[in-house]
Amino acid sequence: MTEAQTGHRTVPDGDEAEAERGRPNRWKVVFVTLLVVGALGAVTWVLLGSRLLVVRHVEVSGTELAPRDRVVAAAGIDLGTPMARLRTGAVRERVERLREVESAKIERHWPGTVRIVVREREPVAVFDRNGRYQLLDRHGVTVADAESRPAGLPALTVASPGPSDKATLAALTVLAALPERLSGKLAEVEATGPEAVTLHMQGGQTVVWGAAERAGEKIRLLDALRRTAGGRAVRTVDISSPEVLKTS
Template sequence: MRRLIGWIKPQPHSLSPQTSLWRRVKIGFVSLFAVATASTIGMAMLDRKKLSNDLLTISGNAGLVVTDIQVRGRAHTPQSRLLAALNLQIGAPILGIDLQNLHRNISQIGWVEDAIVERRLPGTIRITLLERVPIALLQNNDKHKLIDRSGAIINGADPSQFTHLTVVAGDSAAPHAAAILSILKTEPELFSEVWAVSYRSKRRWDVHLKNGMEVRLPEIDPVSAWSRLAMIDRKKAITHRDLAVIDMRVPQQLIVEPNIPVRGRGSKT
């Protein structure tokens, strides 16, 4: 039978006195260096603010200061409101500008949908604005507010400057305004006679023309109904007649109500 060979433990080598002394000196030096490094890091962390301020001062003295503020995409955003949100000073160290804070302040302006804030060394801060696009005037009781394509109210906007836009009314009308306006614009000639739209029972729309006539669109397929009305209007100028209502809610039918009630039985045709 083969005998199993056990583990053979190496015997420790004896160290000379010189080698042992050098090792102790080496360990001590490394320990001292580690303590010194840790102390330096600790002091730097405790005085980080002072160190940061010193670095900004050095960068400023080197010419890295705000010399130019560029703004792109501004059409409706008030200049005074934008300057207040930026709160930038010419000559301030550009590396000390908090871009995230600038973006947050700019985004709080009602006209601003989004913004890009850039730092371009040595001294330019560039602001690119994406402004909200007004599409309609939302009627709330006797007041009007400007809304964008998402239905959001544009805070700070003056409705009196946008009286050319279509008036939108009705419960929950704002989020659906862009869709109905897109449909109406498919017939430009007929749309030019529209001044307002009303959302009925959160299901369908009534269109109000400038001459006082009301067009009742169906809940299902209002696109076809509006297109059919435009075709009839081009042939027979029906929207120029003395009518109060054109009802298109019944498929393939057009029901009209005159301004003057019909004598005899009933008042509608």
């Protein structure tokens, strides 16, 4: 009888052996797949659903002006939050809203510690506002207030100090460009406009700086004048146009 008449298909011996070998291989694939899925599920549960890897401690470093408690409060990190779910970008943005903070970095330290590394704004000048002293950084941001004049910072004299005031930014740009040999002798930096910056030195000398541009040329002029003047007192120096040096 033929295969069609009997309704059965005869499998050659070689094919039958190969089919038998394929069945356990398929079971191995299924088993390994289930094992991987189970492992991934367990890892996901440990990271997101269990109490094993949650925030237990918040550390703060790099602060002097901003109290640690204010930084922690601004960060808004809830203890018990799964470490993997912590939105470090949002935490960083909240910390950087503090006026003392220029930048912040949020670090996860497993299994349960979050570290906030703060870079604070550095005061470079002081502004007298009705008997209270505002400490400003290089961007014109008020970093802190004080009741007494802090030592070591030059006074800033402008009409409306702030990060959006062009006169303030011009004065602070000049201040940042000064080498230590000049900034250490500076008593006051005054700006009536973005192109009208004047330096008042501790010895009483006045330097009419002008615009903030061409700082390198102006500094070289001041150094050359100091060398050539010897012990002669020069009360006023006008270097607003470096091509024409004026003294009196």
